[in-house]
Amino acid sequence: MANFKLTSAAALTLLTATAALAGGSAQAADRCDGKKPYLIYYATHAIAEPVWATVRKGAEQGAADNCLQIKWTQDQKFSIETTINRMETAITEKPDLLVITATDPTAMRPTIEKAKEQGIPMIAINSLDSAAKADRVPYLIGIGADLYQSGVAAAEQVLKVNPKPKHGLVPNHVPGHVGLEQMAKGFTDTLSKAGATTEVIAIGTDVSQTAATLSNYFLAHPDTDAVFCMNAGPFCFETLMDVERRENLSKTVSNVTFDVSPMLLEAIGTGEAVAGIDQLMYLQGYLPALIARTYLDYGMMPDADIVTGPAIIDKSNLEKVKFRLMEAGLN
Numbered sequence: 001m002a003n004f005k006l007t008s009a010a011a012l013t014l015l016t017a018t019a020a021l022a023g024g025s026a027q028a029a030d031r032c033d034g035k036k037p038y039l040i041y042y043a044t045h046a047i048a049e050p051v052w053a054t055v056r057k058g059a060e061q062g063a064a065d066n067c068l069q070i071k072w073t074q075d076q077k078f079s080i081e082t083t084i085n086r087m088e089t090a091i092t093e094k095p096d097l098l099v100i101t102a103t104d105p106t107a108m109r110p111t112i113e114k115a116k117e118q119g120i121p122m123i124a125i126n127s128l129d130s131a132a133k134a135d136r137v138p139y140l141i142g143i144g145a146d147l148y149q150s151g152v153a154a155a156e157q158v159l160k161v162n163p164k165p166k167h168g169l170v171p172n173h174v175p176g177h178v179g180l181e182q183m184a185k186g187f188t189d190t191l192s193k194a195g196a197t198t199e200v201i202a203i204g205t206d207v208s209q210t211a212a213t214l215s216n217y218f219l220a221h222p223d224t225d226a227v228f229c230m231n232a233g234p235f236c237f238e239t240l241m242d243v244e245r246r247e248n249l250s251k252t253v254s255n256v257t258f259d260v261s262p263m264l265l266e267a268i269g270t271g272e273a274v275a276g277i278d279q280l281m282y283l284q285g286y287l288p289a290l291i292a293r294t295y296l297d298y299g300m301m302p303d304a305d306i307v308t309g310p311a312i313i314d315k316s317n318l319e320k321v322k323f324r325l326m327e328a329g330l331n
Contacts, residue, residue: 032067038296039069040289041095043086044125045103046074049233051259051281055125058285059099066293071095077205078174080104087111091118097292098122102129104178105137112137123291125284127179128305141301143287145279145309147179151186151228153310154256157275158191158226162254165196168226169217171210173235175202180230183258187228196226205235214243226254232261232276241267260313265322268315278321279309 042059046052056072063070071093073086080103088111090098098115102108102124115122122139127147129136158165168191170184188198201217203210218224229236237257244250250272257264258277267273287306295301313321 035067035293036296037067037069038096038292039071039093040097040099040292041071041073041090041093042099042285042288043073043083043090044099044101045078045080045083045127046072046101047078048074048076049235050261051232054281055285058282058287059289060285062286062289066289068289068292070289078177080107080176084108084111087115091115091120094118095120096296097288099288100124100139101127102137102139102142103127104176105129105131109137112139121295123288125288126279126281127177130178130182140295141291142305143284143291143308144305146307147183148186150258150277150279150310151183151188152190153186153312154183154228154258154275154277155187155190155194155226157256157277157312157314158228158254159194161274162225163194165191165194165226165254166223167221168196168198168228169221169224170198170200170228170230171203171214171236171240172200173203173205173210173231175204183230184228191226203236207234207239210235210239211243214240215247218243218247218249224253227256229255229257232257232259232264237261237267237273238263241272244272260321260325262325264313265318265325268313268318274314276313277309278311278313280311283308 040063046055052074059070059072075082083103084107087100091114098120100112100122112122116138124139124142126144128142128144168188170187172180172184174180184200188200191198203213227240229240231237240255241250241263244253255267255273256275256277257273260276260278264273264276291301
């Protein structure tokens with residue numbers, strides 16, 4: 001057995017560290033003493049992909065910081081139907097506050113109205129109802145990006161490097177998603193004003209099929225010189241990069257994507273992407289918990305929706321965003 005000798009200095013360091021850990025736990029317990037551990041329930045259209053893992057991380061930290069209980073739910077694949085089913089289940093569990101996405105306000109209205117009738121306050125994140133506040137589904141406050149303006153911002157980034165684009169493409173990986181349709185419209189409206197033709201195509205979430213669709217599209221539309229992906233991962237941008245690199249297009253097409261991924265950051269650095277349009281997903285998870293504590297304790301919350309985007313990622317802030325993604329894990 002190896003000899004081990006604990007010096008006085010080492011012993012003091014060990015005792016100090018142990019005391020600090022114990023003190024930290026005690027402080028956390030003291031901080032929550034006397035605070036009701038309200039249940040905040042997330043029943044959104046979240047799916048198993050990295051951007052929603054970031055929302056969950058924010059939600060869990062927000063709940064811990066504000067002495068709340070949290071229940072997180074999600075699907076494997078995007079589905080309005082199963083999202084509504086999870087919202088219905090949430091209502092039966094009678095949470096103190098329900099976090100939703102108003103992805104399809106028409107389809108979701110009966111369920112959201114039911115929650116309101118049962119006295120469950122709601123906060124919407126990520127996909128908000130674009131109707132006027134008096135007419136929208138009855139959540140108290142929305143937290144998320146302005147999706148139409150996110151599309152506008154993406155087009156503006158293209159126009160900075162290509163003031164006279166010929167043809168712009170928007171591949172939509174979730175046809176029928178109202179928020180994505182708004183974002184696509186922001187992009188196409190802005191490029192059209194600059195004289196470009198535009199098209200939105202459905203691609204789904206089958207990566208191999210998406211690759212074939214994009215490859216065929218470039219063959220049929222060789223004047224395509226701007227592409228706006230609305231997913232930074234494999235459902236669009238990563239697959240787009242594979243196709244463009246294989247066909248020697250990645251530095252001749254002005255590429256922009258929504259959300260952030262390691263592939264996007266690499267492409268910005270190599271000049272294969274103009275920019276990324278972010279929506280600060282961590283805050284979309286964190287802020288509902290913060291607001292829930294204030295609302296449930298005091299009946300107060302901000303009077304207006306909180307807009308978390310568009311936020312631009314380009315070469316000017318690339319290194320900072322790399323730290324955020326790689327080190328802090330806040331993609």
